[in-house]
Amino acid sequence: MAEKTPPFWNGWKHRAAALRHVPALMRLVWESGPAVVAAGWVFRITASLIPLAMLSVSKWILDAVQVKTGGGSLPPEFWWLVALEGGLAILGGVLGRTTGFFDGLLADRFTRHVSVRVMEHAAQLDLTSYESPAFHDRLERARAQATDRITMIHAIGALAQQLIIVVSLSVSVLFFSPWLMVVLVLAVVPAFLGESHFAFLGYSLNLSQTPMRRQLDYLRVLGASKETAKELKLFGLGSYITGQYAELSDGLYAQNVALSRRRLAVGSLLSVVSSASYYSAYAYVIYRTVTGDLSWGSLQFIAGSIAGASANIQSIFATFSNIADQSLFLTDLIEFFRVTPTLSKVAHAIPAPRPIRDGFVFEDVSFQYPGNPRPVLEHLDFRISRGERVALVGENGQGKTTLVKLITRLYDPTAGRVLLDGVDLREYDIEDLHREIGVIFQDFVRYEMSARDNIAVGRLHAAGDDWRIRKAAGRSLAHDVISRLPQGYDQLLGRRFEGGVDLSGGEWQKIALARAYLRDAQLLILDEPTAALDARAELEVFQRFAELTAGKMALLISHRFSTVRMADRIVVLSDGHIKEDGHHDSLVAHGGRYARMFELQAASYR
Structure with a gap:
């Protein structure tokens, strides 16, 4: 369901607040290509002076023709004026295409620059961020902004060009009748406010639809990918997934259509007001010409100025409204760049020890995932010494992989601390620490x-x-x-x-x-490293594994007891606690949890 729409003026408050992000966007634009940006602006400003120049030349030409039809003669420079108007028209076309060329270059450079910035920033964030659905929504919108916000950049350039055209043309309209210019501006304001209001409603709707659009993307992949094809066919899930997608998509479509219908009705009414205002002003200028107050050239010049000013004033309002609305979406990109890692970094981090002398020690470590009240690890004390190979065993969900994430400092403990050679992991440079750890997870890439x-x-x-x-x-x-x-x-x-x-x-x-x-690396961690291997391949791998880890620390997670028995020490995790710790033979002789799990697995091979 869409979120409740904010009141009209509240929407403008949000829009005005979002405009504060425009300078940050312009810095990104400049960083993406200073030479391209500068060249584009030079050509755009030059092109904005062409309309006034053409109207001025056209006025001189028509005034000369009027004199000729009245029995006079053409001035000697008449045909030069005609050639000049043609030259200005050609120049305007070339400048327009040149501006478009630089806009295209800037679009490519900006898309590349922002996409790289998003990827770099995402790589700096820690694992905790990726486990929040709200973060995934923000990341999804930020990725979209890497390409979608190029229209806002073009809009800012177009706004500057429109402003120059309006200022240059408005001088003539103001000279003719200041009140006429006021009427034209006031006629455009209602349309501007109406378009802005519905644009904000569109942003609010888009924001509320982000989770549903992510779900649509998931269903689209689920319904047409190699990884899911077998189960979809065997379980007959194709029509079910398609139906889920169609139902959700129809809901989004209905919301969009409802808003579009309201926008069409109100926008059409306001368009009538704007058009009536312009043609009233145009009729007044014709009347002044018919009564002899204005020449043909003045009629052409003032009518053209009114038309150009009116069109560009409407464009300015619409463009500015578009920029303000786009800045609402820009908020997602800027706010994403402001997300900081939750893992704290000390000001003077020390490099990882080379070589590691003592090893890793967990002191009274507890950990629980954000939003989950149940601790995964509680008051855990654990050690892995230099040159030791330790196996972690236990049922799924008992904290084995979480322990690995703590020792690699993908997370910090909720309580307690993890030490390396007697120093808290938080004191080490995290990137340098990772260079000394090799990890292969079960869900490797x-x-x-x-x-x-x-x-x-x-x-x-x-x-x-x-x-x-x-x-x-x-x-x-x-x-x-x-x-x-x-x-x-x-x-x-x-x-x-x-x-x-x-x-x-x-x-x-x-x-x-x-x-x-x-x-x-000095520490090798293998999380279910042979789950997909057959028994013979597994044996070969671990025969070599024992040789390759000689003199190094190794942490092994496996459900296969034929594998873990090769470890120097076996640690049994259950409910976030270490239940047993020892060598395979001693644990079997003890007759505890490990012995029961070993016997159950061994029995299946008899």
Whole structure:
């Protein structure tokens, strides 16, 4: 349901407040291309003087013709005036096209600049921001502003051009009759206010529809993607998803049509008022000419000035209203840039220790996600020492992945602290800390890039080191997979782009593991790293894993006890607490939670 529409004057209050963001937009515009902006404005200002110049030359020509028809002779410069008017017309056309050319250049440069700024800022924000639906709405609108706000930039340029034209033409109208100019302005004001009011209603409606539009995008992907195609066919979900999309889309359409109908009715009425005012002024000028008070040239000059001034005054009001309304949408972009990371950074952060001497220690750590009253971890004390391989086990939702996010400082604890070599993680430079940690999550990203680049994202500065990439692929067993591809390491992976080759889940997982090995970090974290591998491949991976992690810290999350038993220590998490901690054999002999889980899994293989 759409939000309740603010009162008319309240809408203007919001619109006026939003205009404060225009200077910030203009700074972004200038940053995107100073030379292009300057050239565009020079040509636009020059073009705005053409209408007055053409009306002046046209007046001289008509006055000369009137003298000729009255028995006089043409002045010697008459045909030069005709040529000058033609030249001005040609110049106006060239200037218009040139302005359009620079507007096109600016549109491309601005879109690139703002898109890069949005991506850079989004990359700086921490994981907490992405778990808020309100943030996703704001991010979605900010992405749209990267392309949509170019119309506002063009509108600002057009407004400046219209103002120059109106000022130059209004001088002649004011000289003829100041009251006539006042009538024209007053006639345009109602249309301006009406259009502005409905534009604000459109913004309010668009704002309220953002969550529904995101849902439409989700349903569109859900109903036509490779990942969902199997279940949609087997479960017969195609018509259900399509019906959901159609129902939601029809609701949005009905809201838009209702507003458009109101805008059509009111706008038509106000247009009649504006047109009647202009033609009343035009009729008055004709009357003065018929009575002999004005020459033919003066009639042409004043009528043209009135028409030009009237049209441009309406355009100014409409353009300014458009800028004010666009600035409401601009608020989303500027406010997005003002979102700051929730993870605090100290002024003089220290680099990560190289090498790590002691390891990581959790001291009385508790954590709960924003908006969720139930703590995921409570008063947790945990240690992973240098050179130690620790496995985390437990049922889903018990806090294993959350612990990983805390040790990698994707989150800060709600209470307690995480130490590295006796120093709170918050004291370290976060980017430098991440360089010493290699993580492969269960939901790792399948990059639609070449096989080489898919591995190189693990350590970007090694992207040109083919030997290191191949070595990492060999360690993860991905080399054999890549060798079978038509173009080897240059093969594009995935089906998004032409010529791409998709891999099986297990093959993708080997590629992801190669990233972790390429990173060569002091702490290696694998979250369900072999979930998609068969038993033989899993055994091979972990035989190599044991060798590769020798002398390093390793944190392993897995539901397969054949895997976790290779760890030096096994930690059992349940309800946010450590229930058991020890070696595989000792935990089995203890007969506790781990022993029961191990027995249940072992029994399934008998």
